[in-house]
Amino acid sequence: MEQMIPLTIDGVRVEVPQGTTVLEASRKAGVKIPTLCYLKDINQSGSCRMCVVDTGARAFQAACVLPVTKDMVVRTNTPDLREARRVLLELILSNHNKQCLSCIRSQNCELQKLCKDLGVEDGNDFAGVMNQYEIDDFSPSIVRDNSKCIVCRRCVAACDKVQEVGVIGATGRGFKTSIASPWNLHLSEMACINCGQCITVCPVGALHEKDDTSLVWQYLADPTKHVVVQPAPAVRAALGEEFGLPMGTSVTGKMAAALRRMGFDRVFDTDFAADLTIMEEATELVDRVTNGGVLPMITSCSPGWIKFCEHYYPEFIPNLSSCKSPHEMEGALVKSYYAEKMGLDPKDIVVVSVMPCTAKKYEAQRPELSNGGLPDVDVVITTRELARMIKEAGIEFTMLPDEGFDDLLGESTGAGVIFGATGGVMEAALRTAYTFITGNELEDVNFTAVRGVEGIKEATVKVGDLDVSVAVVSSTSMAAKLLDAVKAGEKNYTFIEVMGCPGGCVNGGGQPIVDASVRAKVDIRTERAKALYNEDQAKTLRKSHLNPEIKKIYDEFLGRPNSHKAHKLLHTKYTVRPKYEK
Amino acid sequence: MSEQKAKFAELQTAIDKHKEEKGALMPVLQAAQGIFGCVPMDVQEYIAEALDTTLSEVYGVATFYSQFSLQPKGKYVIGVCMGTACYVRGAQKVLDRVEKELNAETGATTKDGQFTIQSTRCLGACGLAPVMMINDEVFGRLTEDEIPGILDKYKI
Structure with missing residues (x-):
């Protein structure tokens, strides 16, 4: 039989099977930890850090990749955590094209929603140099606008793991990291099958269909x-x-x-x-x-x-x-x-x-x-x-x-x-x-x-x-x-x-x-x-x-x-x- | 066997050696960088096929680490130190002058394939700041006016 692990999340005692992540366990405790790069069964990489929680450890940890341990005491909602998440959002926004009014994903954008939920106001706390990208609209099916991309890698996981096509990936390093095809080739120059699974998993407006309306x-x-x-x-x-x-x-x-x-x-x-x-x-x-x-x-x-x-x-x-x-x-x-x-x-x-x-x-x-x-x-x-x-x-x-x-x-x-x-x-x-x-x-x-x-x-x-x-x-x-x-x-x-x-x-x-x-x-x-x-x-x-x-x-x-x-x-x-x- | 064929055979040997290891991509890319002097597209495609991974994965790793280069490097690789000591002693001016004299940007190789310009982290010769290296030779206490003379010695 599966071993059950007891732990406490925000004061609620829950028992979950061994190997469960804190994020999954939190649902059982009726707690919703904010996420951005996480997508069930597709992407669990802990890269956006939005789901950070306090376990009493030296640093906050990402709940989506943190397995539960016996009698763990998890706090998901403290002033420090809320501030940490706000800073993370501000940092993402510092390199994000914030033309929300004309964005195809306005009102259906996970980033926009998080900013609203967590009380991020103008998103200019860390205004500075921004990466410049060309929009790739050469494909008859899919448009990529990296000025909106938050490098969460959900599209990469969909392309590589769900479809085993793998024509996009993270390229470069640090601030210059971008999701692209090798040699920055257009999607239309790759063996892309145009399935659009990348679009359906994108939390923001970085990917959308070629609009023919x-x-x-x-x-x-x-x-x-x-x-x-x-x-x-x-x-x-x-x-x-x-x-x-x-x-x-x-x-x-x-x-x-x-x-x-x-x-x-x-x-x-x-x-x-x-x-x-x-x-x-x-x-x-x-x-x-x-x-x-x-x-x-x-x-x-x-x-x-x-x-x-x-x-x-x-x-x-x-x-x-x-x-x-x-x-x-x-x-x-x-x-x-x-x-x-x-x-x-x-x-x-x-x-x-x-x-x-x-x-x-x-x-x-x-x-x-x-x-x-x-x-x-x-x-x-x-x-x-x-x-x-x-x-x-x-x-x-x-x-x-x-x-x-x-x-x-x-x-x-x-x-x-x-x-x-x-x-x-x-x-x-x-x-x-x-x-x-x-x-x-x-x-x-x-x-x-x-x-x-x-x-x-x-x-x-x-x-x-x-x-x-x-x-x-x-x-x-x-x-x-x-x-x-x-x-x-x-x-x-x-x-x-x-x-x-x-x-x-x-x-x-x-x-x-x-x-x-x-x-x-x-x-x-x-x-x-x-x-x-x-x-x-x-x-x-x-x-x-x-x-x-x-x-x-x-x-x-x-x-x-x-x-x-x-x-x-x-x-x-x-x-x-x-x-x-x- | 042509020179290119021999290189791919050498790469295959490295692939055979590492193929079963976890994380084989890194050592194979390192081998490729050594054999070809860079990892161009056909080499990356070859590696992707041999390791049964995607070209995106190979390209992602190749562009993450600065030790890999996508284009062939020049016969002479110039590294201008941008460490703190060199920087405060005018390394930027040195680098600007190198770019101007060779008519190429940092990270690029001159059209004749002779020089590649790089800016580097601390070379460990802070006492000689500002410092630059051309292949294995070190030049210290540089002024920008010395640059043309130094480069002339390497030009054909």
Whole structure:
């Protein structure tokens, strides 16, 4: 049994398992020690010193890296500690760009909040020389402004430990330390996968998505443009957080209403294209299995994962499904099927995708994701950008009625909805592949073995006479681990789902930013995924091949899954990319 | 075997020696600095691959410690002492003059690859302040006007 250690924190006696840090133990005592660089499970380095406590030792100690000892007496709130924390904040502020009014993170900034909580006023106590930096905005996805950076290293930990990409790090020394890529190369010159996990962990405004909101406003105001929008599954599971709704609230209907009020000419749904992806991908899987194609087949919806594969595991490119990601499929159909139906010139159509993802911004710029010189998708904005636009437009989001999506490319089944959570694509694919292989309909559609937030999930699924061995991973570090095992011959699968971000798209790099103090208590991935699984549960239709609009588009336009036309519009190819860009 | 190939072979020997140790990066970088005279990008990439770490990690360590240099150092490394004694006796003027004469900044190497200018901590020769060293030779009780003459002796 775990040994329990008794100690006293601010006069409260608590018992915690051996190895617990004072910071974790303090929660049990009902005490909130301020933190800044600490991020549960991701960064525990004691570098910002904000969590200093008094244990009677010669010096104050950082609670986030201090293990408890028996009968330790900890004080977290004394005049000296409060003063020490204020001085630390003043020192950080002495080299911080304090243009808070125009900062993207104003009112959602952990540094700003600490200053307010701890009574730091103008932040000029140690005014002096400040480091000067150039803003790196060369990446289509991520912008770094080091004048705001407090060198907490949370982004470094996310990039290196969570994703095993490691294209940023602390460089230099002392006052000149900065977070950068080797040789101060732009992020766009590195093997960065654009996942944006660095953004979601940044406590301040040093990292943010490339803002494309003004471009969208510009298109919406242009009478010569027919502007079509499509939100991804995961957006509806998190957008409500930006308007004060509890995490895990599904806001599908209000989101559709808001998009319509913003002035989009058609409000379609990427969930429709998720169903379509299943039709194409399940067909591809059945074809690979029956005709001796390359296995395991690996899903291709996540552009962060795709770029990771191209840079770090190019030997697995033949394993990638040739399916474009859902929003790219939707875009391709808007500019062909929909344009034809409406008698519109595809040149006059603008497709805007609302995504939980920063990597989608890069993906949309891939030259191969286009048709006749027109990109499938013109602009990608993140969930955060959509929230900003809704606020800018003065739309009272929480007061909106629930509305539906527009016909033709807007209807979806429960299978399409769960694409936003890890395991969702696998589950959706199995529901349809079962029918494709056996000719029968599946009774129980719930493949619970592939749900949940564990890094690697495995299952063997009985499909008729076939035993289909599947694996589901989320985060690229877990993908790397799994692929290493496959490469070494230790593991053998038929089908693998990879989502580039931990927990899948619900926890994507474009989703609302959650304060470290909240992340310490709740699992974002589980809470947001619940919204999607509940929506799936509530749908009458939960299998992609039963979606009436899907049936219609094959009857009227595409012919059958993997047809010549489907291949031209809905499938793509990949590129081997170097690990170190030259 | 080309000269460059021989150097990488030597680096590989150092990597093999340290690879299994905890904290292998430091001794391997030190070896690389010795072999190549600096740790340029291709060397750092080689080390990152060999030690199964990221280039960011290697670069971070290489830029943290002043003993590593990213660019090749000149044939002659000039170190002007900026310790307290030298500083109060006019070391800044000496350094400024060196920069002016060689048309290069502190930390940089001249375009012809002959000289690298550095400012150093105390060299331990305070009695001779202000002091500068060129490779292993010490020059003491300097005045800025002596600088051109000293440098001329090293110029080709």
